[in-house]
Amino acid sequence: MNIGLHEMLETIRMVQVENLDIRTVTMGINLLDCADSDFEKMNLRVYEKITTYAKDLKEVAEIVEKEFGIPIINKRISITPIAEILGNATKDQAVELAKTLDRAAISLGVDFIGGFSALVHKGISKGDQILLDALPEALTVTERVCASVSVATTRSGINMDAVRQMGIIMKEAAEMTKDKNGLACAKLVVFCNPVEDNPFMAGAFHGSGEGEVVLNVGVSGPGVVLNALKRFPDADLGIVADIIKKTAFKITRAGELIGRVVAERLHVPFGIMDLSLAPTNAMNDSVAEILEEIGLERVGTHGTIAALALMNDAVKKGGAMASSYVGGLSGAFIPVSEDNGMIRGIIDHSLTLSKLEAMTCVCSVGLDMIALTGDVTPATLSAIIADEAAIGMINKKTTAVRLIPVPGKTEGEMVEFGGLLGRAPVMGVNPFSSEKMIKRGGRIPAPLQSLIN
Amino acid sequence: MNQRRAIVSVIGKDQVGIIAKVTNVLADNKINILDISQTILQDFFTMMMIVDVADNKDLESLQKQLVKVGKTMNLNINIQLEEIFQAMHRV
Numbered sequence: 001m002n003i004g005l006h007e008m009l010e011t012i013r014m015v016q017v018e019n020l021d022i023r024t025v026t027m028g029i030n031l032l033d034c035a036d037s038d039f040e041k042m043n044l045r046v047y048e049k050i051t052t053y054a055k056d057l058k059e060v061a062e063i064v065e066k067e068f069g070i071p072i073i074n075k076r077i078s079i080t081p082i083a084e085i086l087g088n089a090t091k092d093q094a095v096e097l098a099k100t101l102d103r104a105a106i107s108l109g110v111d112f113i114g115g116f117s118a119l120v121h122k123g124i125s126k127g128d129q130i131l132l133d134a135l136p137e138a139l140t141v142t143e144r145v146c147a148s149v150s151v152a153t154t155r156s157g158i159n160m161d162a163v164r165q166m167g168i169i170m171k172e173a174a175e176m177t178k179d180k181n182g183l184a185c186a187k188l189v190v191f192c193n194p195v196e197d198n199p200f201m202a203g204a205f206h207g208s209g210e211g212e213v214v215l216n217v218g219v220s221g222p223g224v225v226l227n228a229l230k231r232f233p234d235a236d237l238g239i240v241a242d243i244i245k246k247t248a249f250k251i252t253r254a255g256e257l258i259g260r261v262v263a264e265r266l267h268v269p270f271g272i273m274d275l276s277l278a279p280t281n282a283m284n285d286s287v288a289e290i291l292e293e294i295g296l297e298r299v300g301t302h303g304t305i306a307a308l309a310l311m312n313d314a315v316k317k318g319g320a321m322a323s324s325y326v327g328g329l330s331g332a333f334i335p336v337s338e339d340n341g342m343i344r345g346i347i348d349h350s351l352t353l354s355k356l357e358a359m360t361c362v363c364s365v366g367l368d369m370i371a372l373t374g375d376v377t378p379a380t381l382s383a384i385i386a387d388e389a390a391i392g393m394i395n396k397k398t399t400a401v402r403l404i405p406v407p408g409k410t411e412g413e414m415v416e417f418g419g420l421l422g423r424a425p426v427m428g429v430n431p432f433s434s435e436k437m438i439k440r441g442g443r444i445p446a447p448l449q450s451l452i453n
Numbered sequence: 454m455n456q457r458r459a460i461v462s463v464i465g466k467d468q469v470g471i472i473a474k475v476t477n478v479l480a481d482n483k484i485n486i487l488d489i490s491q492t493i494l495q496d497f498f499t500m501m502m503i504v505d506v507a508d509n510k511d512l513e514s515l516q517k518q519l520v521k522v523g524k525t526m527n528l529n530i531n532i533q534l535e536e537i538f539q540a541m542h543r544v
Binding site: 002003005007008009010011012016063066067068069070250253254256257258 | 501539
């Protein structure tokens with residue numbers, strides 16, 4: 001059936017005015033066969049494997065974006081969690097490997113490479129510990145390497161020893177990059193229930209259930225949803241959900257097509273489509289503004305959770321039908337520094353850390369890109385991670401923490417991270433200590449799956 | 454015969470010679486036009502052409518030529534493969 005003028009106009013308006021884009025095509029590459037007891041050999045193999053598999057990624061993505069007229073903002077790579085191949089390597093060697101990954105990313109022209117990761121939700125192996133020890137330095141000396149650490153799952157509980165370490169690691173990483181406002185922490189995510197096929201950074205890694213190589217796609221489009229809602233200012237909430245659903249459907253279809261074409265041309269299997277609404281600092285490309293359009297004077301006020309729950313669910317319903325394989329994190333992202341509406345909510349004292357925490361109960365993913373005062377203690381960071389992990393563990397969902405304790409900054413100051421990472425107002429934390437609980441260590445046992453009240 | 458369909462969209466202020474100039478570029482590139490529709494909304498000219506680009510591998514250079522014409526007439530011209538519209542608007 002031929003396309004009508006108004007349909008053509010709608011697509012063009014979405015792209016040119018409302019910032020519809022494919023946020024990322026992410027190639028997942030398995031590195032397990034690169035493992036070697038000789039570190040130099042492994043280092044070389046990792047570089048060669050990544051630069052061979054992804055050699056055409058950027059070029060093909062750029063051709064496809066021109067042919068279809070829909071921008072692909074990021075080209076990324078996710079890899080096997082590096083802790084799994086570290087074996088007997090030393091901390092310095094782990095840092096060296098991070099540099100190798102960075103070099104591979106730069107030479108390929110990809111924006112980020114994710115998977116300098118460890119899965120320690122139950123226990124910490126030798127390789128895991130080396131990776132954890134290397135994290136602050138690795139994230140300081142590299143530019144495009146992203147790291148993630150899984151500290152909890154619904155089935156295994158929360159590894160509080162890992163949580164305790166993560167508080168210290170985040171603090172150290174921030175301190176080592178204090179001239180850049182603690183930028184290293186912007187590339188480090190702490191997860192509960194991470195997914196193996198997430199194309200979004202900083203939490204992407206290529207899980208062990210994945211194949212040799214795969215292409216995953218993440219779409220975006222808060223601006224499109226926002227503008228669609230603006231055309232129905234008086235609709236009831238059932239219709240609001242319906243509008244979001246229909247819009248998400250169209251956005252996802254565009255993403256699915258682009259993903260499949262890129263995958264086909266790279267001769268790589270298409271993995272999943274991640275339906276996340278991911279905001280940017282562009283005008284009107286904000287998730288918070290969608291919530292405000294639904295009817296909140298400012299994001300963070302009473303009703304925010306309900307509006308977010310409605311939106312998140314509608315996005316999934318629309319997207320699920322539009323794609324044959326939905327995966328990744330699929331929901332709404334609420335990173336503070338990357339969303340102008342969220343930033344304004346905090347500046348106006350409407351949005352607080354507690355409310356942000358509550359919001360993570362009903363959306364993907366977690367406390368994301370939040371700047372905290374420089375004097376926050378490692379134990380408090382660990383306690384925030386523990387809270388967020390508990391939310392994920394009990395609600396059987398992914399939650400994540402990406403906090404930046406900005407050295408030397410106090411509450412209310414604005415810090416810049418640059419590029420897609422944006423800027424954020426520094427937030428204060430509860431002044432009372434959580435030290436004793438964090439010091440106890442051990443594991444929080446996995447929760448019951450029944451008796452669910 | 455194999456077709457590879459693309460949509461050329463032209464949006465801007467109505468003026469003399471829009472269709473002539475755009476179709477000239479297409480003719481220069483030996484591109485067959487399969488369908489044209491246009492409308493004018495409050496002085497705002499909107500045209501959509503479905504063209505066959507089976508023999509034109511390099512859409513990028515075509516896009517550049519169209520943008521160049523667009524600039525001289527203050528029009529927004531795009532060429533996109535038709536599949537994207539089909540994907541978004543047809544189940």
